[in-house]
Amino acid sequence: MGQEIDRVRGLFFDVFGTCVDWRSGVIREGEALGLDGVDWPALADAWRGAYQPQLETVRSGARAWTLLDELHREALDALLGDFGLDALGDAERAALTRAWHRLDPWPDVVEGLQRLKRRFVVAPCSNGHIALLLNMAKRAALPWDVILGAELARAYKPDPEAYLRSAAAAGLEPGEVLMVAAHAGDLVAAARCGLRTAFVPRPAEHGPDGVADRPPERVDVIAEDFLALARVLGA
Amino acid sequence: MGQEIDRVRGLFFDVFGTCVDWRSGVIREGEALGLDGVDWPALADAWRGAYQPQLETVRSGARAWTLLDELHREALDALLGDFGLDALGDAERAALTRAWHRLDPWPDVVEGLQRLKRRFVVAPCSNGHIALLLNMAKRAALPWDVILGAELARAYKPDPEAYLRSAAAAGLEPGEVLMVAAHAGDLVAAARCGLRTAFVPRPAEHGPDGVADRPPERVDVIAEDFLALARVLGA
Numbered sequence: 001m002g003q004e005i006d007r008v009r010g011l012f013f014d015v016f017g018t019c020v021d022w023r024s025g026v027i028r029e030g031e032a033l034g035l036d037g038v039d040w041p042a043l044a045d046a047w048r049g050a051y052q053p054q055l056e057t058v059r060s061g062a063r064a065w066t067l068l069d070e071l072h073r074e075a076l077d078a079l080l081g082d083f084g085l086d087a088l089g090d091a092e093r094a095a096l097t098r099a100w101h102r103l104d105p106w107p108d109v110v111e112g113l114q115r116l117k118r119r120f121v122v123a124p125c126s127n128g129h130i131a132l133l134l135n136m137a138k139r140a141a142l143p144w145d146v147i148l149g150a151e152l153a154r155a156y157k158p159d160p161e162a163y164l165r166s167a168a169a170a171g172l173e174p175g176e177v178l179m180v181a182a183h184a185g186d187l188v189a190a191a192r193c194g195l196r197t198a199f200v201p202r203p204a205e206h207g208p209d210g211v212a213d214r215p216p217e218r219v220d221v222i223a224e225d226f227l228a229l230a231r232v233l234g235a
Numbered sequence: 236m237g238q239e240i241d242r243v244r245g246l247f248f249d250v251f252g253t254c255v256d257w258r259s260g261v262i263r264e265g266e267a268l269g270l271d272g273v274d275w276p277a278l279a280d281a282w283r284g285a286y287q288p289q290l291e292t293v294r295s296g297a298r299a300w301t302l303l304d305e306l307h308r309e310a311l312d313a314l315l316g317d318f319g320l321d322a323l324g325d326a327e328r329a330a331l332t333r334a335w336h337r338l339d340p341w342p343d344v345v346e347g348l349q350r351l352k353r354r355f356v357v358a359p360c361s362n363g364h365i366a367l368l369l370n371m372a373k374r375a376a377l378p379w380d381v382i383l384g385a386e387l388a389r390a391y392k393p394d395p396e397a398y399l400r401s402a403a404a405a406g407l408e409p410g411e412v413l414m415v416a417a418h419a420g421d422l423v424a425a426a427r428c429g430l431r432t433a434f435v436p437r438p439a440e441h442g443p444d445g446v447a448d449r450p451p452e453r454v455d456v457i458a459e460d461f462l463a464l465a466r467v468l469g470a
Contacts, residue, residue, distance in 0.1 A: 121369060131406025134356060134381050146369050147381045151404065169386065171366025 005220055008196055008233075010172045011116055012125035012148065012163070014181035015133065017205045019124070019142065020103035022048065029099035033092055035085070041207060043083050050075035055127060055156045065154045067129040073097045100128070101135040105142060106202065112226020113143050119235040125149045125166045125179065127156050146170065158189030167195070180229065184216040196220045198229060240455055243431055243468075245407045246351055247360035247383065247398070249416035250368065252440045254359070254377065255338035257283060264334035268327060270320070276442060278318050285310035290362060290391045300389050302364040308332045335363070336370040340377060341437065347461020348378050354470040358383045360401045360414065362391050381405065393424030402430070415464065419451040431455045433464060 016022045023044050030040035054071045057063045076097060080088055088096075116122050122145055124133050129151040137144055146169075150156050153165035167177050174194030181187050182202040191197050198221035203212045215222055223229035251257045258279050265275035289306045292298045311332060315323055323331075351357050357380055359368050364386040372379055381404075385391050388400035402412050409429030416422050417437040426432050433456035438447045450457055458464035 121373065130381060130404040134405055138356065138380065144381070145373065146365060146379070152365075152387065169365040170369055 004175065005178070005196060005233075007176050008120070008178045009176045010121035010123065010167070010170055010178070011198075012123055012166060012177055012179045012190075012195070013113075014157075014179070014183060014186050015124045015126035015128055015136075016100075016103075017202055018180065018182040018200060019109050020105050020136065020140070021202075021204065022100065022103050023205065023207055023210075025103035026096075026099050029096060029102065033096070038083055038085065043079065045206070045210075046079050046082070047072070047075055050079070059156050059159055067151065068100070068127060068132060069097060069129065072100055098135075101132050102139055103136060105140050106225070108225035108227045110141050110143070112230055115230040116226065116233065116235045117143050117145065119233070120178075121145050121170060121172070123148045123166070123170065125157070125163065127162075158185060160189070160193050163190050163193040163195055167193075178220070178233075180226075183213045187219055188216050191216075191218065198223060200225060200229060239410065240413070240431060240468075242411050243355065243413045244411045245356035245358065245402070245405050245413070246433075247358055247401060247412055247414045247425075247430070248348075249392075249414070249418060249421050250359045250361035250363055250371075251283075251335075251338075252437055253415065253417040253435060254344050255340050255371065255375070256437075256439070257335065257338050258440065258442055258445075260338035261331075261334050264331060264337065268331070273318055273320065278314065280441070280445075281314050281317070282307070282310055285314070294391050294394055302386065303335070303362060303367060304332060304364065307335055333370075336367050337374055338371060340375050341460070343460035343462045345376050345378070347465055350465040351461065351468065351470045352378050352380065354468070355413075356380050356405060356407070358401070358405065360384045360392070360398065362397075393420055395424070395428050398425050398428040398430055402428075413455070413468075415461075418448045422454055423451050426451075426453065433458060435460060435464060 013019055026044040027040040054075055058066055076093060080086055113122050124144060124147055126133060126149045130147050133147050148166035148169055150162050152169055153162045155161035167174050178196040178198050179187060179190035180198045180200060182200055187197040187199060197219045199215035199219045200223055201212060205212050221232055223232050248254055261279040262275040289310055293301055311328060315321055348357050359379060359382055361384045365382050368382050383401035383404055385397050387404055388397045390396035402409050413431040413433050414422060414425035415433045415435060417435055422432040422434060432454045434450035434454045435458055440447050456467055458467050
């Protein structure tokens with residue numbers, strides 16, 4: 001961490017995995033359907049596993065711009081047979097897709113963002129669309145100043161446009177933004193666009209037997225959680 | 236006000252005039268330049284007077300999408316000669332253009348929005364761009380949940396797209412949105428798109444000798460200020 005970090009005025013946050021625990025949330029909403037014998041942890045993992053291949057169909061230009069609710073629903077429809085859930089009705093599928101709007105933050109996130117917000121612009125720069133992030137923020141009290149990211153840019157991370165258009169919309173130069181994520185690939189892509197980067201490990205992201213991501217080789221800040229990040233940044 | 240109002244989940248706010256006192260802010264920033272003999276109130280009025288004709292060049296398609304900072308600067312450049320300010324340097328012109336990012340809210344606005352935010356999504360639906368509204372919100376503590384409006388829609392109010400795209404991005408149907416403004420034209424356009432409407436008078440918007448706007452013929456709510464609006468809406 002050097003003087004470059006002093007230029008930072010805005011913090012952009014990855015959301016799924018970095019701010020919120022998508023796996024526990026999806027499992028919880030699945031179990032709430034009250035069906036017997038469904039392996040919800042495996043379904044959650046398979047659902048998330050479909051995510052990058054789906055985004056890639058948009059990033060590659062093979063399909064037109066599509067919001068994450070629609071991608072989530074398509075992936076769910078394709079998966080349900082493998083879990084003996086072919087008969088799940090449309091209303092339950094729609095409700096389950098909305099699970100991604102109702103994810104809980106990691107324990108440090110709300111207080112960490114509140115502290116960071118005093119000194120910096122705090123904004124999600126996520127592949128989630130605005131309505132999803134808005135519903136999530138209202139439910140979980142995430143105190144965003146503005147919702148940036150993929151929908152605004154009409155580009156999914158790690159496409160450079162997702163970072164650069166978000167920075168421009170906030171009136172910030174890339175070097176005035178610190179991208180915060182638990183995923184190395186996100187930070188490598190942000191750094192290539194000129195953003196500063198902070199890695200926050202989320203060892204429980206993929207569950208008790210899962211393997212969490214490691215920091216990239218080059219990163220400006222590594223902080224244990226958002227409270228540690230606030231301390232490092234003097235917020 | 237009828238049952239339709241019970242469907243409302245999101246409140247969209249006009250900003251210039253409705254939330255913030257643009258005239259006093261522009262005058263204050265002008266006077267801060269320390270130049271003698273400039274009629275800043277007249278300059279503020281003339282500057283704001285150029286606003287709708289400028290927006291119309293974008294709305295009509297005569298020019299490509301252009302952010303408000305650029306339109307404000309062009310209008311300022313065109314006006315300065317009339318006020319004996321031809322010699323004003325680029326840095327001062329840029330600083331003055333940023334006055335629109337540093338406007339003070341009317342006295343009821345911050346507390347009113349805080350109350351309304353407990354029960355509703357609160358968002359600006361303004362012709363100001365995201366960076367302007369973000370800078371304004373950070374300075375004035377406007378507690379927006381999300382910043383919607385013209386930049387997201389790439390359309391200036393009263394173009395229907397500005398309202399409809401903002402509602403869609405928030406995941407709301409038009410009838411789930413209440414548009415709040417001190418300007419009849421804004422509310423008439425919003426109502427045509429299916430939004431509910433609330434008129435809040437701002438008698439001081441155009442200064443001591445100015446004439447403030449009157450409510451439109453049809454409107455769902457008329458409230459004296461944002462605190463009264465919160466009471467009417469049970470927030």
